[in-house]
Amino acid sequence: MNTSVQNRGVAWVVFVLVCIALYGNSYVYDSIGPIADLLQQQRGFSDTQIGMLNAIYNLPNIVLILIGGVLCDRFGAARMTLYTAAVCLAGAALTAFSPNFAGMATGRLLYGIGAETFNIATLAAMTDYFTGGSIAFAMGLSLGIGRLGSYSADMSPTWFQHAYSVGWQPPLVIATVIAATSLAASLAYWLIDRRQTHQAAGPAPGTARGFAFSDLLRFGPAYWYLVILCVLWYAVIFAFRSTFSIKYFQHVHGLDLAAAGEINSYVFFAAIFATPLFGWICDRTGRYAPMLAFGALLLPISIAVMSLTHWSLWIGTVLIGISYSMVPAVMWPLSAKLVPAARFGTAIGLMWVIQNGGVAAANLVAGWLNDRVGASALNPAGYDPMMLFFGICSTLGFGCAMMLWLTAGRRRHEAATHASLPA
């Protein structure tokens, strides 16, 4: 599809279908955290193995996401959404029905191969159907629906209590069914898109500008600060929030599984509404860099509050929730402003290559730190090195956000004195 779509109704139908697909994809991504404790108790998995089940999502994408981006340009968003949703379903099923760790890890690997490219394809779908004034709103809202999927996964120990009381497997079977709905929505989107493509005259898939390595050398310092912030901030968010936080709340703060999943889920719940809201505010005020720095600062503060104080877990949760909504709401539109439009795909591809490396490493390092010190309900202090690690990463991330702010500020000053430079 392309920007010449006449029927806004079709655009919103596509939007709903893409959101259903995104919901399912995010649910599967976050389906490991709630069963982490069960995997340890019932299958004897170590924290390193549990960390690996999420890290293996990122490992192939350290390379593949660049190829995925090129394939999206080549074959179009709809076809790639469909193909990758099918790969994700196969991965989810393999994870759920594998008799051993190797099979589960292979399932997560397969899911990861599909899911990151799926995420790029769905972003591209938004740009295909929504242009001009509605693109930021549509993107923010779709990101919010993705968070709803993550929220649902965290709430699943409460919603599907019976499944969790049976063991680790039924929750993963539920995730597989939800992945099937994601595939069905992707199929419907592809069918609609195919009809639209036949009706509308526009650039065919494959004519978009491809990836060129020489482009990487031309990005300015502000972009690179954003890349480092992206790696550090997402590494902590994904390794803590999606892998170890529920287990940490159980073992260190004494919550049961349902309560730990519920408190974790509020971060995602808040993001459903707050992400589009912060995006809207950002659009209105244009204060990208300060908002990004403020959002990045809240992450180390929340880690410190949770690990160094006996304050209510709600305080840390609210702080991490604001950070989780504000940083992505600002980061993706800001990245579009820091690089020329023709190189946007390259810029995001590169960011995600490095981000995937960082998230994989953070999952593995955190799991290794926990295992090394024997972190458990009987040894809650064993989680201290992991929290210190997250605290250092998130503080460095905040440092990059400040550098970016200073760089962006200088750019604005230069722009004021040299009219030819963009502000």
Ligand SMILES: C[C@H](NC(=O)[C@@H](N)CCCCN)C(=O)O
């Ligand atoms: C838009 C951004 N997505 C990413 O950073 C992806 N590389 C990883 C998504 C994994 C969870 N669905 C985001 O989600 O903020």
